[in-house]
Amino acid sequence: MNKNTDNDNEYNYTQKGPAFMVNVTFCRLGRNIPAPFAGYVLPYVRKHIMQLEGDAPVTVLGAMWNGLACAAAVAEWAEDGGELLSLFVDPKARGCGVAGHLLDLMLEEGARLGKKSLYLNYILKDSELAAMDALVESRNGSLENGAPVCGIASDDFLDSPLLGPALRPGWKKPGNIRLFSELTQRQLEQLEVQEGLPVFLRPSALGEKVDPALSVVWVEDEEPAAFALSFQCGDRMFCLSSSWRGPRAPEGSFRALICTQVNQCWYRSGGSFVFFISPINPRSAAMAEWFTGGNYEPYTQREALIPIPANR
Numbered sequence: 496m497n498k499n500t501d502n503d504n505e506y507n508y509t510q511k512g513p514a515f516m517v518n519v520t521f522c523r524l525g526r527n528i529p530a531p532f533a534g535y536v537l538p539y540v541r542k543h544i545m546q547l548e549g550d551a552p553v554t555v556l557g558a559m560w561n562g563l564a565c566a567a568a569v570a571e572w573a574e575d576g577g578e579l580l581s582l583f584v585d586p587k588a589r590g591c592g593v594a595g596h597l598l599d600l601m602l603e604e605g606a607r608l609g610k611k612s613l614y615l616n617y618i619l620k621d622s623e624l625a626a627m628d629a630l631v632e633s634r635n636g637s638l639e640n641g642a643p644v645c646g647i648a649s650d651d652f653l654d655s656p657l658l659g660p661a662l663r664p665g666w667k668k669p670g671n672i673r674l675f676s677e678l679t680q681r682q683l684e685q686l687e688v689q690e691g692l693p694v695f696l697r698p699s700a701l702g703e704k705v706d707p708a709l710s711v712v713w714v715e716d717e718e719p720a721a722f723a724l725s726f727q728c729g730d731r732m733f734c735l736s737s738s739w740r741g742p743r744a745p746e747g748s749f750r751a752l753i754c755t756q757v758n759q760c761w762y763r764s765g766g767s768f769v770f771f772i773s774p775i776n777p778r779s780a781a782m783a784e785w786f787t788g789g790n791y792e793p794y795t796q797r798e799a800l801i802p803i804p805a806n807r
């Protein structure tokens with residue numbers, strides 16, 4: 496758990512958790528999340544809330560165990576409802592009701608703001624999925640969707656002839672590949688209007704789910720010809736949000752893109768990580784197979800909605 500620092504925004508809520516929570520206090524945090532809590536908020540969420548207007552309706556809550564930061568939650572509010580953008584509890588503090596209490600405080604905040612519901616979208620498996628589902632259901636929420644997602648552990652492809660080389664020192668990205676952050680304005684515009692590229696796969700449709708330092712583009716004659724876009728979706732977790740290969744991209748370009756992406760994830764996480772691909776269609780399912788030779792973990796992507804009664 497992280498050592499806390501002085502924070503003016505801090506205040507204790509009335510304790511109403513079980514007896515073992517007497518040493519846990521909860522606090523409201525600013526959008527510029529103090530260092531001890533920052534590690535408990537997904538990087539893309541931290542970036543997103545920092546970029547919002549000054550008075551944007553965002554609530555950031557933290558939890559401390561014996562004075563040490565141990566969890567955080569972030570919600571963004573729209574006109575009628577809100578979205579829980581992040582909820583993370585330190586592994587050492589799990590199973591003690593910390594997440595449940597943070598969620599209750601967030602729902603109270605929603606009621607105070609006159610909101611009617613809180614939406615959640617998470618990718619988890621096993622006990623974490625069971626815990627999140629239980630959290631939602633015990634607050635009268637509905638579990639709306641359960642799409643399978645392939646989670647590929649980087650350690651499993653160290654020996655893969657396809658991707659292993661990208662995780663070894665000395666690997667160099669091919670000259671035709673640009674990071675999204677290196678594209679010119681013209682190339683960014685060209686990316687949006689590629690012939691045959693569905694609207695939902697365009698970078699502009701994905702917003703914060705395109706991390707410019709993790710997303711990569713293959714260029715032919717300085718024009719985009721294929722891409723793989725991704726973002727960090729959790730602690731050492733990365734998610735492929737969109738990929739596309741146009742007719743001008745040569746054989747092998749897509750593999751080179753994925754290798755570059757994996758290499759960037761490796762450096763970002765400083766070691767092992769999980770890479771997620773949604774098998775939403777036969778092509779992406781085949782891609783997950785190709786990546787791993789069938790050696791992947793089944794995760795579930797869940798959408799959920801918790802109603803917020805007015806008198807909560």
Ligand SMILES: CC(C)(COP(=O)(O)OP(=O)(O)OC[C@H]1O[C@@H](n2cnc3c(N)ncnc32)[C@H](O)[C@@H]1OP(=O)(O)O)[C@@H](O)C(=O)NCCC(=O)NCCS
Pocket residue numbers: 580581582583584585588589590591592593594595596616617618619622623624625626627629630633
């Ligand atoms: C999921 C997570 C937030 C749960 O945190 P936690 O502090 O351990 O959760 P709690 O102790 O409050 O328990 C939550 C609920 O799950 C239940 N639960 C806990 N472990 C469970 C398990 N293995 N199986 C079934 N239910 C379980 C608890 O009984 C509780 O239900 P209740 O509210 O009806 O009493 C935590 O594991 C975590 O941070 N995971 C990584 C990040 C993440 O997955 N975030 C969610 C996506 S935004």
